[in-house]
Amino acid sequence: MRFNYLDFILFHIFFLATLSVQAKYFNDSTLSKDAVELDMHTKEINGLKLLHLWQSLDQDSLAINPDVVFIMAGKNDIYQLHNPQAEHTFSSNYQKIISSLKQKGIETVLFNFSPLTIKNNDFNIPDHSASQHNQINKANKIIQSLAKTNEIKWIDMNSVYANFNNTAGSEFNSDQALNPGITNRIAANKAYEYLVKNKKLDKKLKVLFLTDAPTKSEISTWNEQEKSIQFHFSKLLNWQKIAPYFKVPDKYKGDRGSFRDPFTFDDQSKVTSLEDWKKRRNEILTSWHAYMGEWPKFIENPNYEVLYSINKADYIQKKIRFEWVPGQMTHGYLLVPYQANNLPAVVTVYYEPETAIGEGKEERDFALQLVKRGFVTLSIGTTETTENKTYSLYHPHIDSATVEPLSLLAYASANAWHLLAGLPEVNQEKIGIMGHSYGGKWAMFASCLFENFAAAAWSDPGVVFDQERPNINYWEPWYLGYHPRPRRERGVPTANNPAKGTYLQLLKDNRDLHELHVLMAPRPFLVSGGEEDGEHRWIPLNHSIKANQLYGYNDRVGMSNRPEHSPNPESNAIIYNFFEYFLKE
CATH class of the missing domain: 3.40.50 (Rossmann fold)
Structure with missing residues (x-):
């Protein structure tokens, strides 16, 4: 028998x-x-x-x-x-x-x-x-x-x-x-x-x-x-x-600092359940969009034009052109492993898209390294505005923007997500995003504000406001301090050169970026900390750990640390391993 x-x-x-x-x-x-x-x-x-x-x-x-x-x-x-x-x-x-x-x-x-x-x-x-x-x-x-x-x-x-x-x-x-x-x-x-x-x-x-x-x-x-x-x-x-x-050092366990409590409703009532949290989460998201400006409608079916295609040893590299903000086109690079079908994918963001495919500074070739590990990758960047030193996206115009530029970058990334999600080579449930420095800020806002990103890695962006660190410069007009030209002199805000716009209002209202981090839960994220994000950043990250616990999850908030701002082989390996663990089946 x-x-x-x-x-x-x-x-x-x-x-x-x-x-x-x-x-x-x-x-x-x-x-x-x-x-x-x-x-x-x-x-x-x-x-x-x-x-x-x-x-x-x-x-x-x-x-x-x-x-x-x-x-x-x-x-x-x-x-x-x-x-x-x-x-x-x-x-x-x-x-x-x-x-x-x-x-x-x-x-x-x-x-x-x-x-x-x-x-x-x-x-x-x-x-x-x-x-x-x-x-x-x-x-x-x-x-x-x-x-x-x-x-x-x-x-x-x-x-x-x-x-x-x-x-x-x-x-x-x-x-x-x-x-x-x-x-x-x-x-x-x-x-x-x-x-x-x-x-x-x-x-x-x-x-x-x-x-x-x-x-x-x-x-x-x-x-x-x-x-x-x-x-x-x-x-x-x-x-x-x-x-x-993903282990909080003992000296920072449970320490959530003096940050505004994201688990208290605007009416001062407290979050006591997951159902409460989902309502509070929506309240936080709505309030931040109110500060930064409402997004245009998503470009849900973006057409893209292949400008050229090159067969590499392990993958196909396509230079593409697509609409990422209404009326604004960009070019990027789509890297696809041979015989790809329903693979995880990662969007990489930076000043321009060439660096992430291996044509820029070393240890920033994120898209290239990830495609070699079996991911579809899409490298995008703000080439034109980097060259003219306006550094961001402005809608509908640089002198009449209705959305804070950093938020609009997040919106553009959401449209890039839609492009990837429409490809048969890509598993739309397994699309992540990452970036370093300028790209780290961009990736952080994109993943927090757009919940379809399944995982995210932020390399030394400055995860909270900190005016003692000149590189954590959210006050700049291409991030959260937008104002029409002429622009304030670049640099740390002073009495003679004060911050302007939304950034200044956020400070006055005691708002900080930990309120965005908690929107990631229960999706995993990794802070690849360097000079700007040392070990003490676990204090704001503890709020996200609490948010994940409401969903019944642990080990969804991680941080590595290195002394320098620039990424290195070790810090990058952690990022790649992070995506492999959380995005690969």
Whole structure:
């Protein structure tokens, strides 16, 4: 008697994978800020039984010389466990695999099988014959006995599911229990926990997941590649690349400073629930648009003209022209990986679009580096106004603007989002935005004011007003201090050269940019802090952490720090890893 469709769902559905891990372990059981390098190989072995798995070890699986092997095999043998002879065969073949690994000095860890039935409240996975339950129990007893006899570790998947419940706060609900990706995620978590607990991630380590893979007919039922253990294990490792930057230093934990409380309504009532917060969020957004001017209608279906196209080694570079503000055209660069389909994307913003594609100052080639990592990227910039030193966008005219220029830049980015979202190469749910300095301010306002951006990285923009820092110059007329020409003399506001316009009014009303940051929740963002955004900026960012907690999320607000304003390879790597973790499936 073979297992049916549901049996397949609840059994381990894994591919043969090898993982090369380079990391450093430290005291709080996470990895250090050193990069984790993952070199993965997969091999599909359809319908293989334990005997065949053992026979193929030397010529196949062990050729990679693994340090640790997790055995997740036997699914295709269990249905035979209906008599003592079959149990002996199962045990004997399993032992052959263990012995082959021990002879080569390879550390071995066993996984047992999850149960077929999960009961909780009113939810009960449908009936299975008593014999099937008995077969699983027999297999698990054999695996546990083999672990004891061979003095090796085993991971109890059965108990994880046996303790499954559907009560409030449970990690999994009843629908998720039927999802093979959940089973794989649990297994990946358990394998990862084992490696961390036993300090196996403090050196270069090669890990092998040894399994009898599903048959081709079973694979056709699921998009297996997207739900495999490799995917979930990779996510765990990728998180550890950025996890340290999402941890508030102890001295700043809970410190929200003297900033205006964004969780108090204009009528002085307090936010006490997520429903309250959604209303308060709208109140904040409305008030800031009132200060800065209402946006024109979005250009939701922007046509773009390809000026030229170049085939590069890993991607196609297209110079394009499109309307980003009503009546105003711009050019930019669309970088698309070959054979792209439904990929995540990132908009990069700067003084001009050439820098981000690698034709400007070093360590600012964000669009180029991201396309090499599998993102579609769109690089845009304010070329003409940079050249004439007006530095921004003005609507309808520089001498009669109705929207603060920095807000209008955010609006233009929203139209760039619409352009990307209309491309078949792009997953519109996974479009982020980033920029450095001038571009950091631009990206910050764009992502906070336009909620369709799924994630954002702001490189040293100055995340709050600070008139002691000349480069945090939101008072300038091309940001929030718009006024018709002639313009005030450039520089820090003084009694003889005061700030003008909206910026001055925002200061008088005790408003600050932390009120925009909280609009990001629950979307993740990373401050890539430099000279202008030191570690003390966690104080305003703590407000965003509180906003995310209202949605039930932690680890959505991050900050890295470097001494210089300019980005460097290390700070950029954190940004790229951030987008890979949050935007890639």
